[in-house]
Amino acid sequence: MASTAARPSVVPEKDLESFQAHLSKSTRIIALLGAGVSASSGLPTFRGAGGLWRTHAAQQLATPEAFARDPGLVWQFYNYRRHMALNVKPNPAHYALAELARKKEGFITLSQNVDGLSPRAGHPASSLKLLHGSLFDVKCSDFFCKYTEVDNYTDPIVPALAIPTTSDGDEIDPTTNSARQARDLDISDENVDLPELDLAHLPHCPTCKTGLLRPGVVWFGEALPVNVMDDIEEWIEKSKTIDLIMVIGTSARVYPAAAYVDQAREKGARVAVINMDKNDIPASGVYKRDWFFEGDAAKIVPELFKSVIGDITEIPDAADRG
Numbered sequence: 216m217a218s219t220a221a222r223p224s225v226v227p228e229k230d231l232e233s234f235q236a237h238l239s240k241s242t243r244i245i246a247l248l249g250a251g252v253s254a255s256s257g258l259p260t261f262r263g264a265g266g267l268w269r270t271h272a273a274q275q276l277a278t279p280e281a282f283a284r285d286p287g288l289v290w291q292f293y294n295y296r297r298h299m300a301l302n303v304k305p306n307p308a309h310y311a312l313a314e315l316a317r318k319k320e321g322f323i324t325l326s327q328n329v330d331g332l333s334p335r336a337g338h339p340a341s342s343l344k345l346l347h348g349s350l351f352d353v354k355c356s357d358f359f360c361k362y363t364e365v366d367n368y369t370d371p372i373v374p375a376l377a378i379p380t381t382s383d384g385d386e387i388d389p390t391t392n393s394a395r396q397a398r399d400l401d402i403s404d405e406n407v408d409l410p411e412l413d414l415a416h417l418p419h420c421p422t423c424k425t426g427l428l429r430p431g432v433v434w435f436g437e438a439l440p441v442n443v444m445d446d447i448e449e450w451i452e453k454s455k456t457i458d459l460i461m462v463i464g465t466s467a468r469v470y471p472a473a474a475y476v477d478q479a480r481e482k483g484a485r486v487a488v489i490n491m492d493k494n495d496i497p498a499s500g501v502y503k504r505d506w507f508f509e510g511d512a513a514k515i516v517p518e519l520f521k522s523v524i525g526d527i528t529e530i531p532d533a534a535d536r537g
């Protein structure tokens with residue numbers, strides 16, 4: 216039974232009051248999410264580890280060119296991220312956003328995250344826009360083949376992509392001096408050998424048979440999903456004014472996602488930035504009428520929404536729809 220002792224607020228009282236006063240009277244609200252929202256769940260951000268996966272810039276691997284050059288390496292990158300995402304849980308920020316969506320009809324979440332944690336936290340799909348696709352969708356990479364598959368949670372997606380592990384007893388656990396269970400090797404570390412991969416062992420398209428399947432994410436240089444962009448355009452057009460945009464756990468440096476901050480501002484929105492790093496503010500800045508909440512989104516977001524959604528810190532595991 217949760218202790219009733221009031222938890223110390225992680226947000227300066229004055230800012231919390233002015234923000235909650237504005238939130239409760241707001242009717243048109245946007246949340247723009249980035250990798251920082253999933254950081255407390257244990258997922259590395261794009262910037263984390265210097266933006267490198269092994270020796271490769273994550274941003275370089277997330278391109279059609281990289282896939283054309285070395286589909287095996289790109290699939291090891293994405294299979295690793297699928298595996299990581301399947302082995303973590305949504306955190307209170309994901310659940311708080313889902314609850315706000317149930318409480319506020321005019322609220323929409325625009326997520327740059329492909330990790331599936333917002334859907335797993337039960338965020339209503341009608342008010343959740345996945346700007347950059349999902350790690351758990353796949354599609355044929357052949358230009359003429361339209362095969363797509365959603366919600367593919369097979370891990371590894373093909374046997375050849377299984378993440379190498381230590382074998383039982385390989386290591387002694389110094390605390391118990393007993394043989395340690397087999398565990399995943401961290402293939403994001405360049406010192407860990409990656410298994411050789413033969414193209415034939417990569418996921419192939421069940422329709423055209425020849426095409427390689429690729430992750431259903433938006434790579435740099437690729438257009439965002441038209442239906443998603445149209446839905447957001449329509450939501451913004453339908454909004455005579457927009458009251459608030461919350462920029463949560465994102466460096467807001469990737470476009471067109473980052474441009475929504477300015478679009479909302481043009482419709483009168485006040486901006487609330489929630490970020491661990493006080494230097495990471497949207498390109499168009501933060502003004503007197505805005506808020507900057509420095510810290511962990513998983514702690515701050517539930518606090519900010521408490522006046523509307525109540526206290527949601529005690530989340531039953533069953534809530535995870537994974």
Ligand code: BV8
Pocket residue numbers: 248249250251252254255260261262263277327328329347432433434435436437438439463464465466467468469470471472489490491492495510511512513
């Ligand atoms: C396109 C899916 C054209 C794949 C991703 C205008 C100006 C400049 C450049 C461009 C422009 N328009 C287009 C471009 C080019 C490019 C772009 O924006 N480049 C950038 C780098 C300058 N954009 C594109 O290529 C887009 N496509 O333009 O196509 C076109 C148009 C029509 C027809 C054909 C073509 C496509 C962009 C989407 C690419 N795909 N993801 C995958 O995931 O593998 S982007 C990917 O990177 C993420 O989705 C996200 O968008 C971005 C990473 O940013 P963040 O999520 O913010 O993560 P980051 O690590 O950077 O920051 C984490 C933040 O969290 C930090 O601020 C940190 O302080 C904070 N934090 C950490 N822990 C916590 C925390 N905060 C709170 N609590 C914590 N615990």
Ligand code: ZN
Pocket residue numbers: 355356357360361362420421422423424425426
């Ligand atoms: Zn195909």
